[in-house]
Amino acid sequence: MTEEYDWIGGQLTAQGVPFDEHHWMEKFGCTHTYRQLRDYLREYYRNHYPLTHKARNDRYLNPGAALVNRLCVEPKAALNVLEAMLAPYQANGQITVLRKHKPIHVENDGDYTKAVTLINQESGNEISLSAPFIVDATEKGELLKLGNVEYVTGRESQKDTGELHAVEGPARPQEMQAFTFVYAMDYVEGENHVIDKPSNYDFWRAYQASWEIGRHLSWKSKSGADHVLFPNDSGSFSLWQYRRILYKGNFEPGFLQSDVTLFNTALNDYWLGSVIDVTEDEIRKNHRAAKQLSLSTLYWLQTEAPRPDGGLGWPGLRLRKDILNTEDGMAKSPYIRESRRIKAEFTVIEEHIGLEQRKNKKGAEIFPDTVGIGCYRMDLHPRTGGHPGIMDYTWPFQIPLGALLPIRVENLLPGCKNIGVTHNTNGSFRLHPVEWNIGEAVGTLSAYCLDKGLMPRQVRNNKQNMSNFQSVLLNLGFELEWPNIGIGDTYHKWAIKRSNWHFHETDKMNLY
Numbered sequence: 001m002t003e004e005y006d007w008i009g010g011q012l013t014a015q016g017v018p019f020d021e022h023h024w025m026e027k028f029g030c031t032h033t034y035r036q037l038r039d040y041l042r043e044y045y046r047n048h049y050p051l052t053h054k055a056r057n058d059r060y061l062n063p064g065a066a067l068v069n070r071l072c073v074e075p076k077a078a079l080n081v082l083e084a085m086l087a088p089y090q091a092n093g094q095i096t097v098l099r100k101h102k103p104i105h106v107e108n109d110g111d112y113t114k115a116v117t118l119i120n121q122e123s124g125n126e127i128s129l130s131a132p133f134i135v136d137a138t139e140k141g142e143l144l145k146l147g148n149v150e151y152v153t154g155r156e157s158q159k160d161t162g163e164l165h166a167v168e169g170p171a172r173p174q175e176m177q178a179f180t181f182v183y184a185m186d187y188v189e190g191e192n193h194v195i196d197k198p199s200n201y202d203f204w205r206a207y208q209a210s211w212e213i214g215r216h217l218s219w220k221s222k223s224g225a226d227h228v229l230f231p232n233d234s235g236s237f238s239l240w241q242y243r244r245i246l247y248k249g250n251f252e253p254g255f256l257q258s259d260v261t262l263f264n265t266a267l268n269d270y271w272l273g274s275v276i277d278v279t280e281d282e283i284r285k286n287h288r289a290a291k292q293l294s295l296s297t298l299y300w301l302q303t304e305a306p307r308p309d310g311g312l313g314w315p316g317l318r319l320r321k322d323i324l325n326t327e328d329g330m331a332k333s334p335y336i337r338e339s340r341r342i343k344a345e346f347t348v349i350e351e352h353i354g355l356e357q358r359k360n361k362k363g364a365e366i367f368p369d370t371v372g373i374g375c376y377r378m379d380l381h382p383r384t385g386g387h388p389g390i391m392d393y394t395w396p397f398q399i400p401l402g403a404l405l406p407i408r409v410e411n412l413l414p415g416c417k418n419i420g421v422t423h424n425t426n427g428s429f430r431l432h433p434v435e436w437n438i439g440e441a442v443g444t445l446s447a448y449c450l451d452k453g454l455m456p457r458q459v460r461n462n463k464q465n466m467s468n469f470q471s472v473l474l475n476l477g478f479e480l481e482w483p484n485i486g487i488g489d490t491y492h493k494w495a496i497k498r499s500n501w502h503f504h505e506t507d508k509m510n511l512y
Helices: 032-048 075-091 142-146 201-206 280-303 432-452 456-460 463-475 487-497
Strands: 101-109 112-120 126-130 134-136 183-187 244-246 260-263 317-319 370-374 378-380 390-392 397-400 412-414
Touching: 032 075, 032 432, 101 126, 101 142, 112 142, 134 142, 134 432, 142 412, 183 280, 201 280, 260 280, 280 317, 370 432, 370 463, 397 432, 412 432, 432 456, 432 463, 456 463
Parallel strands: 134 412
Antiparallel strands: 101 112, 112 126, 183 260, 183 317, 244 260, 370 397, 378 390
8 A cells, every 4th residue: 555645544634634424424324444443533532532521421422523524533533543453454464555655657568557656755766566456546546647547537518428517518627626725723812823924815815706705715605604713603604613623622621722623615725726637837836826825714814804793813723733744734635626537337427316317216326236335415616717616415325336447447446536427426426435435345346356366347247246246345344225214205305405514413314
């Protein structure tokens, strides 16, 4: 296993993005190992932190008491748990982890991938790795480009996908979702932690996209609803509580000086440039600009953001560089929402999962080659080129094996959001539990094929092989279909009614 950064874990760690999950996660809707990860995280806090009696005995402990989901934790806690899960297999030599290694070359032999060359970003030394199966779990689908695997980027044309929200004219391969540099902060009232004014602050202070309701740096959300920083009685959405990773009230008095939150909102989404299929200079330029945007949001919050009491800014907001372990306080890696995507044996489109698109049907398309399940709205953040995002609800859906198989290459498989989905359906498949399921399914498929002397296509295209493989998945704790307890009807009524996806304690769906 190789990792470009010094932290394994991707979204949950190096990118600083807490779990984003569906409402039934505590009961069903993920693989056994994903549930283990969640259980281990709660035990990590119970074993090592001075929790209050109430928090310690809360079966569904949420260290951050956040809005985004029921389990919001520090990136370092997630890193420690993931390392512990790998530790036995590193000890017995089954897994070798190469950190700070980046792929730079792929060697092919016809339709087979022979080897991947990586560079050690500290020493500059190169290493070549070969294996019967190679999984591309990079955030941007780097091996697809290096290996000449057929792929798609950006927004497809309606003539290609027939989707409701696809482009009516030609495809737009560079119209991709914004990426974000996440940062952590706490708040020490009465102290001054204002950062130096970012060099691009005046630009962002005046910036307004053509489709935005007001200036970009404002409390007005893209839908027109008002946001606030700290929770109050106004009923407005709290950006502080949204992705909070440590809630002071969960810990013994005196342990925390303040809550700690991660800032990852529409305010620091960067859509003025792409980081896929552009030059390295362009990538570095856009990384710098995206960090300037994130720093500008912090400076605005510290100095000019309107407060409920009529004042401006909270100078006590403190950039917590230690949380993400970087010199500038930004996450080690940008949060990448959209990858290169394989041209697949089967591509999941809106009409397979969309609530509106399937309004005359009772649920999502049933896939006979299912290898897992997921549920998340088609959540598309603003796109490069100044195009607004979209949000459309979906039915709880299945993950088809056909979307995990490239149309030509036999042994290089996608391991995350680089599967056979479209620009639109990527918005549903890019979240933590679905990406975990995809990666685990591909790993299991590789092992199954090695054991049986098969290739992945032979598994999917033979009913008996497919059935046998699904039995293996079930025995390993995969869920291949949603339980028949009225989820479709309940979710349908709820999704139509709600305009806000995120979980609130008073907004439970009574399904258990």
